[in-house]
Amino acid sequence: MLKENFNDLISFLVVARERSFTKAAAKLGVSQSALSHAIRGLEERLELRLLTRTTRSVAPTQAGEKLVESLGPLFAEIEGELEALIEMRENPAGNIRITAGEHAVDSVLWPVLKSFLGNYPDIKVEITVDNTLTDIVAGRFDAGIRLGEQVAKDMIAVRIGPDMRMAVVGSPDYLAKQGTPHSPQELQNHNCINMRLPTMGGLYAWEFEKEGRELRVRVDGQLTFNSLRQRIDAATVGLGLAYVPEDSVAAAVERGELVTVLEEWCAPFPGYYLYYPSRKQHTTAFSLFVEALRFKR
Numbered sequence: 001m002l003k004e005n006f007n008d009l010i011s012f013l014v015v016a017r018e019r020s021f022t023k024a025a026a027k028l029g030v031s032q033s034a035l036s037h038a039i040r041g042l043e044e045r046l047e048l049r050l051l052t053r054t055t056r057s058v059a060p061t062q063a064g065e066k067l068v069e070s071l072g073p074l075f076a077e078i079e080g081e082l083e084a085l086i087e088m089r090e091n092p093a094g095n096i097r098i099t100a101g102e103h104a105v106d107s108v109l110w111p112v113l114k115s116f117l118g119n120y121p122d123i124k125v126e127i128t129v130d131n132t133l134t135d136i137v138a139g140r141f142d143a144g145i146r147l148g149e150q151v152a153k154d155m156i157a158v159r160i161g162p163d164m165r166m167a168v169v170g171s172p173d174y175l176a177k178q179g180t181p182h183s184p185q186e187l188q189n190h191n192c193i194n195m196r197l198p199t200m201g202g203l204y205a206w207e208f209e210k211e212g213r214e215l216r217v218r219v220d221g222q223l224t225f226n227s228l229r230q231r232i233d234a235a236t237v238g239l240g241l242a243y244v245p246e247d248s249v250a251a252a253v254e255r256g257e258l259v260t261v262l263e264e265w266c267a268p269f270p271g272y273y274l275y276y277p278s279r280k281q282h283t284t285a286f287s288l289f290v291e292a293l294r295f296k297r
Helices: 003-018 021-028 032-046 062-086 102-119 172-178 184-189 228-236 246-255 284-293
Strands: 051-053 058-060 094-100 123-129 143-147 155-159 166-170 206-210 213-217 242-245 259-261 272-277
Touching: 003 021, 003 032, 003 051, 003 062, 021 032, 058 062, 094 102, 094 284, 102 123, 102 143, 102 228, 102 246, 102 272, 102 284, 123 284, 166 172, 166 206, 166 228, 166 246, 172 259, 184 206, 184 213, 228 242, 228 246, 242 246, 246 259
Parallel strands: 094 123, 094 143
Antiparallel strands: 051 058, 143 272, 155 272, 166 242, 166 259, 206 213
Protein backbone atom coordinates (compact mmCIF):
# COMPACT_ATOMS: atom_id res chain seq x y z
CA MET A 1 0.00 0.00 0.00
CA LEU A 2 1.28 3.47 -0.84
CA LYS A 3 2.26 5.24 2.37
CA GLU A 4 0.17 8.32 1.51
CA ASN A 5 -2.94 6.10 1.60
CA PHE A 6 -2.64 5.46 5.32
CA ASN A 7 -3.70 8.89 6.62
CA ASP A 8 -6.28 9.22 3.87
CA LEU A 9 -7.84 5.89 4.84
CA ILE A 10 -8.16 7.10 8.43
CA SER A 11 -9.82 10.26 7.14
CA PHE A 12 -12.20 8.21 5.01
CA LEU A 13 -13.21 5.99 7.94
CA VAL A 14 -13.99 9.02 10.11
CA VAL A 15 -16.08 10.66 7.37
CA ALA A 16 -17.93 7.38 6.74
CA ARG A 17 -18.64 6.99 10.44
CA GLU A 18 -19.73 10.60 11.03
CA ARG A 19 -21.62 10.90 7.70
CA SER A 20 -20.43 14.52 7.67
CA PHE A 21 -17.31 16.32 6.43
CA THR A 22 -17.91 19.05 9.01
CA LYS A 23 -18.00 16.68 11.99
CA ALA A 24 -15.14 14.55 10.64
CA ALA A 25 -12.92 17.60 10.07
CA ALA A 26 -13.57 18.73 13.64
CA LYS A 27 -12.65 15.31 15.03
CA LEU A 28 -9.49 15.09 12.92
CA GLY A 29 -8.45 18.67 13.56
CA VAL A 30 -8.18 19.61 9.88
CA SER A 31 -10.04 21.96 7.56
CA GLN A 32 -12.97 20.68 5.51
CA SER A 33 -11.18 21.59 2.29
CA ALA A 34 -8.07 19.61 3.30
CA LEU A 35 -10.24 16.64 4.26
CA SER A 36 -12.16 16.78 0.98
CA HIS A 37 -8.88 16.97 -0.94
CA ALA A 38 -7.54 13.91 0.91
CA ILE A 39 -10.65 11.83 0.18
CA ARG A 40 -10.64 12.91 -3.46
CA GLY A 41 -6.97 11.91 -3.78
CA LEU A 42 -7.68 8.50 -2.25
CA GLU A 43 -10.56 7.91 -4.66
CA GLU A 44 -8.40 8.90 -7.63
CA ARG A 45 -5.60 6.53 -6.64
CA LEU A 46 -8.06 3.67 -6.12
CA GLU A 47 -10.06 4.68 -9.19
CA LEU A 48 -13.23 4.13 -7.14
CA ARG A 49 -15.90 6.41 -5.75
CA LEU A 50 -15.98 5.78 -1.99
CA LEU A 51 -18.49 8.41 -0.86
CA THR A 52 -21.76 9.70 -2.24
CA ARG A 53 -22.00 13.42 -1.53
CA THR A 54 -25.14 15.55 -1.59
CA THR A 55 -25.79 19.03 -0.24
CA ARG A 56 -27.27 17.52 2.91
CA SER A 57 -25.51 14.23 3.54
CA VAL A 58 -22.51 12.01 2.95
CA ALA A 59 -22.77 8.22 2.73
CA PRO A 60 -20.39 5.42 1.69
CA THR A 61 -20.90 3.83 -1.72
CA GLN A 62 -20.98 0.05 -2.02
CA ALA A 63 -17.20 0.08 -2.43
CA GLY A 64 -16.93 2.44 0.53
CA GLU A 65 -19.04 0.16 2.71
CA LYS A 66 -16.80 -2.76 1.81
CA LEU A 67 -13.75 -0.71 2.80
CA VAL A 68 -15.33 0.27 6.12
CA GLU A 69 -16.20 -3.36 6.91
CA SER A 70 -12.74 -4.67 6.04
CA LEU A 71 -10.46 -1.90 7.33
CA GLY A 72 -12.48 -0.58 10.28
CA PRO A 73 -11.68 -3.53 12.57
CA LEU A 74 -8.02 -3.48 11.52
CA PHE A 75 -7.57 0.16 12.45
CA ALA A 76 -9.44 -0.48 15.71
CA GLU A 77 -6.96 -3.27 16.45
CA ILE A 78 -4.05 -0.93 15.79
CA GLU A 79 -5.57 1.62 18.16
CA GLY A 80 -5.93 -1.11 20.78
CA GLU A 81 -2.27 -2.07 20.46
CA LEU A 82 -1.21 1.54 20.87
CA GLU A 83 -3.40 1.84 23.97
CA ALA A 84 -1.73 -1.32 25.31
CA LEU A 85 1.65 0.38 24.94
CA ILE A 86 0.35 3.31 26.96
CA GLU A 87 -0.40 0.80 29.71
CA MET A 88 3.35 0.34 30.18
CA ARG A 89 3.55 3.86 31.61
CA GLU A 90 3.89 4.14 35.35
CA ASN A 91 0.63 6.07 35.69
CA PRO A 92 -2.61 4.71 34.15
CA ALA A 93 -3.61 6.74 31.11
CA GLY A 94 -6.05 6.64 28.25
CA ASN A 95 -9.36 7.88 26.90
CA ILE A 96 -12.76 6.54 27.97
CA ARG A 97 -15.98 7.39 26.11
CA ILE A 98 -19.27 6.89 27.95
CA THR A 99 -22.90 7.40 26.99
CA ALA A 100 -25.50 7.77 29.73
CA GLY A 101 -28.88 9.31 30.42
CA GLU A 102 -29.32 12.60 32.22
CA HIS A 103 -30.35 11.14 35.59
CA ALA A 104 -27.67 8.45 35.51
CA VAL A 105 -24.96 11.07 34.98
CA ASP A 106 -26.23 13.23 37.84
CA SER A 107 -26.93 10.46 40.34
CA VAL A 108 -24.21 7.81 39.87
CA LEU A 109 -21.56 8.83 37.32
CA TRP A 110 -20.60 12.39 38.12
CA PRO A 111 -20.30 11.90 41.93
CA VAL A 112 -17.74 9.12 41.35
CA LEU A 113 -15.86 10.90 38.57
CA LYS A 114 -15.09 13.91 40.76
CA SER A 115 -12.65 11.91 42.86
CA PHE A 116 -11.66 9.40 40.17
CA LEU A 117 -10.27 12.06 37.82
CA GLY A 118 -8.33 13.63 40.68
CA ASN A 119 -6.70 10.28 41.46
CA TYR A 120 -5.81 9.54 37.83
CA PRO A 121 -4.84 12.80 36.10
CA ASP A 122 -3.71 11.02 32.91
CA ILE A 123 -7.11 9.41 32.28
CA LYS A 124 -9.52 11.39 30.11
CA VAL A 125 -13.27 10.73 30.18
CA GLU A 126 -15.74 11.92 27.54
CA ILE A 127 -19.41 11.77 28.53
CA THR A 128 -22.26 12.00 26.04
CA VAL A 129 -25.55 12.72 27.83
CA ASP A 130 -28.17 10.95 25.74
CA ASN A 131 -31.46 9.44 26.90
CA THR A 132 -31.76 7.21 23.83
CA LEU A 133 -30.78 3.54 23.82
CA THR A 134 -27.50 4.20 22.04
CA ASP A 135 -25.67 1.43 20.16
CA ILE A 136 -22.34 1.75 21.94
CA VAL A 137 -20.50 -0.41 19.39
CA ALA A 138 -21.66 1.63 16.40
CA GLY A 139 -21.07 4.85 18.32
CA ARG A 140 -17.56 3.73 19.31
CA PHE A 141 -18.27 4.17 23.02
CA ASP A 142 -16.34 2.14 25.56
CA ALA A 143 -19.42 1.67 27.71
CA GLY A 144 -22.92 2.90 28.41
CA ILE A 145 -25.04 3.36 31.53
CA ARG A 146 -28.68 2.28 31.55
CA LEU A 147 -31.26 0.65 33.81
CA GLY A 148 -30.70 -3.08 34.12
CA GLU A 149 -33.83 -3.99 32.14
CA GLN A 150 -32.55 -1.96 29.17
CA VAL A 151 -29.16 -3.68 28.84
CA ALA A 152 -28.78 -6.13 25.94
CA LYS A 153 -28.10 -9.74 26.91
CA ASP A 154 -24.83 -9.95 24.96
CA MET A 155 -23.23 -7.19 27.07
CA ILE A 156 -21.25 -7.44 30.28
CA ALA A 157 -23.28 -5.56 32.91
CA VAL A 158 -21.86 -4.20 36.17
CA ARG A 159 -24.22 -2.82 38.76
CA ILE A 160 -23.21 0.72 39.71
CA GLY A 161 -26.18 2.02 41.72
CA PRO A 162 -28.75 1.02 44.37
CA ASP A 163 -32.37 0.12 43.74
CA MET A 164 -34.50 3.04 42.58
CA ARG A 165 -38.06 4.24 43.05
CA MET A 166 -40.15 6.63 41.01
CA ALA A 167 -42.30 9.29 42.63
CA VAL A 168 -45.41 11.19 41.59
CA VAL A 169 -44.97 14.75 42.82
CA GLY A 170 -46.84 18.01 42.71
CA SER A 171 -46.64 21.40 44.41
CA PRO A 172 -48.73 22.05 47.54
CA ASP A 173 -50.64 24.77 45.64
CA TYR A 174 -51.50 22.44 42.74
CA LEU A 175 -52.75 19.69 45.08
CA ALA A 176 -54.77 22.19 47.11
CA LYS A 177 -56.55 23.37 43.96
CA GLN A 178 -56.88 20.09 42.04
CA GLY A 179 -57.04 17.54 44.83
CA THR A 180 -54.84 14.55 45.67
CA PRO A 181 -55.10 11.39 43.52
CA HIS A 182 -55.57 8.23 45.57
CA SER A 183 -55.16 5.72 42.71
CA PRO A 184 -53.20 5.72 39.45
CA GLN A 185 -56.47 5.80 37.48
CA GLU A 186 -57.30 9.21 38.99
CA LEU A 187 -54.23 10.67 37.25
CA GLN A 188 -56.35 10.86 34.09
CA ASN A 189 -58.26 13.70 35.80
CA HIS A 190 -55.05 15.67 36.44
CA ASN A 191 -52.75 17.92 34.46
CA CYS A 192 -49.74 15.60 34.15
CA ILE A 193 -46.32 16.54 32.79
CA ASN A 194 -45.48 14.02 30.10
CA MET A 195 -42.14 12.63 28.95
CA ARG A 196 -41.40 11.92 25.30
CA LEU A 197 -39.62 8.57 24.82
CA PRO A 198 -36.37 9.33 22.97
CA THR A 199 -36.10 6.02 21.10
CA MET A 200 -39.65 5.24 20.00
CA GLY A 201 -40.96 8.80 19.97
CA GLY A 202 -44.13 8.03 21.91
CA LEU A 203 -45.20 9.32 25.31
CA TYR A 204 -44.10 7.37 28.37
CA ALA A 205 -46.88 5.47 30.13
CA TRP A 206 -46.44 5.84 33.90
CA GLU A 207 -45.72 2.44 35.46
CA PHE A 208 -47.01 1.42 38.88
CA GLU A 209 -47.01 -1.69 41.05
CA LYS A 210 -48.78 -2.58 44.28
CA GLU A 211 -48.85 -5.99 45.95
CA GLY A 212 -47.75 -7.66 42.72
CA ARG A 213 -50.31 -5.86 40.57
CA GLU A 214 -48.73 -3.91 37.72
CA LEU A 215 -50.46 -0.97 36.09
CA ARG A 216 -49.55 1.36 33.21
CA VAL A 217 -51.39 4.66 32.94
CA ARG A 218 -51.28 6.97 29.93
CA VAL A 219 -51.62 10.49 31.24
CA ASP A 220 -52.38 13.82 29.59
CA GLY A 221 -51.46 17.43 30.24
CA GLN A 222 -50.29 20.73 28.85
CA LEU A 223 -46.55 20.02 28.96
CA THR A 224 -44.26 17.39 27.48
CA PHE A 225 -40.48 17.33 27.99
CA ASN A 226 -37.68 14.93 27.16
CA SER A 227 -35.53 16.23 30.03
CA LEU A 228 -35.80 15.60 33.77
CA ARG A 229 -34.91 19.02 35.15
CA GLN A 230 -37.71 20.79 33.27
CA ARG A 231 -40.32 18.25 34.41
CA ILE A 232 -39.29 18.81 38.03
CA ASP A 233 -39.31 22.59 37.63
CA ALA A 234 -42.75 22.53 36.00
CA ALA A 235 -44.15 20.51 38.90
CA THR A 236 -42.49 22.82 41.43
CA VAL A 237 -44.16 25.93 40.00
CA GLY A 238 -47.56 24.24 40.06
CA LEU A 239 -48.07 23.32 36.40
CA GLY A 240 -49.03 19.71 37.10
CA LEU A 241 -47.95 16.34 38.46
CA ALA A 242 -44.62 14.81 37.41
CA TYR A 243 -43.37 11.21 37.55
CA VAL A 244 -39.65 11.30 38.28
CA PRO A 245 -36.89 9.36 40.09
CA GLU A 246 -37.48 9.73 43.83
CA ASP A 247 -33.92 10.78 44.63
CA SER A 248 -34.08 13.64 42.12
CA VAL A 249 -36.80 15.41 44.15
CA ALA A 250 -35.87 14.31 47.70
CA ALA A 251 -34.46 17.73 48.63
CA ALA A 252 -37.47 19.59 47.19
CA VAL A 253 -39.84 17.28 49.09
CA GLU A 254 -37.90 17.84 52.32
CA ARG A 255 -38.13 21.62 51.81
CA GLY A 256 -41.86 21.35 51.24
CA GLU A 257 -41.68 22.59 47.64
CA LEU A 258 -43.08 19.30 46.35
CA VAL A 259 -45.37 16.65 47.82
CA THR A 260 -45.32 12.95 46.91
CA VAL A 261 -48.57 11.10 46.18
CA LEU A 262 -49.43 7.47 45.38
CA GLU A 263 -46.33 6.31 47.31
CA GLU A 264 -47.83 2.85 47.91
CA TRP A 265 -47.96 2.34 44.13
CA CYS A 266 -44.28 3.21 43.56
CA ALA A 267 -42.33 -0.02 44.06
CA PRO A 268 -38.50 -0.20 44.01
CA PHE A 269 -36.71 -1.65 40.98
CA PRO A 270 -33.07 -2.42 40.02
CA GLY A 271 -31.02 0.70 39.36
CA TYR A 272 -28.24 1.57 36.92
CA TYR A 273 -25.71 -0.72 35.28
CA LEU A 274 -22.54 0.01 33.34
CA TYR A 275 -22.48 -2.19 30.23
CA TYR A 276 -19.86 -2.91 27.58
CA PRO A 277 -19.08 -5.52 24.89
CA SER A 278 -17.66 -8.79 26.20
CA ARG A 279 -15.32 -9.21 23.24
CA LYS A 280 -13.49 -5.91 23.65
CA GLN A 281 -10.05 -5.94 25.31
CA HIS A 282 -9.98 -3.18 27.88
CA THR A 283 -7.17 -1.04 29.22
CA THR A 284 -6.07 -0.66 32.82
CA ALA A 285 -7.64 2.79 32.78
CA PHE A 286 -11.03 1.33 31.85
CA SER A 287 -10.73 -1.44 34.46
CA LEU A 288 -10.02 1.17 37.14
CA PHE A 289 -13.00 3.17 35.94
CA VAL A 290 -15.29 0.12 36.22
CA GLU A 291 -14.10 -0.68 39.72
CA ALA A 292 -14.58 2.91 40.84
CA LEU A 293 -18.20 2.82 39.67
CA ARG A 294 -19.03 -0.71 40.89
CA PHE A 295 -21.84 -0.58 43.44
CA LYS A 296 -20.78 -1.50 46.96
CA ARG A 297 -23.67 -2.64 49.08
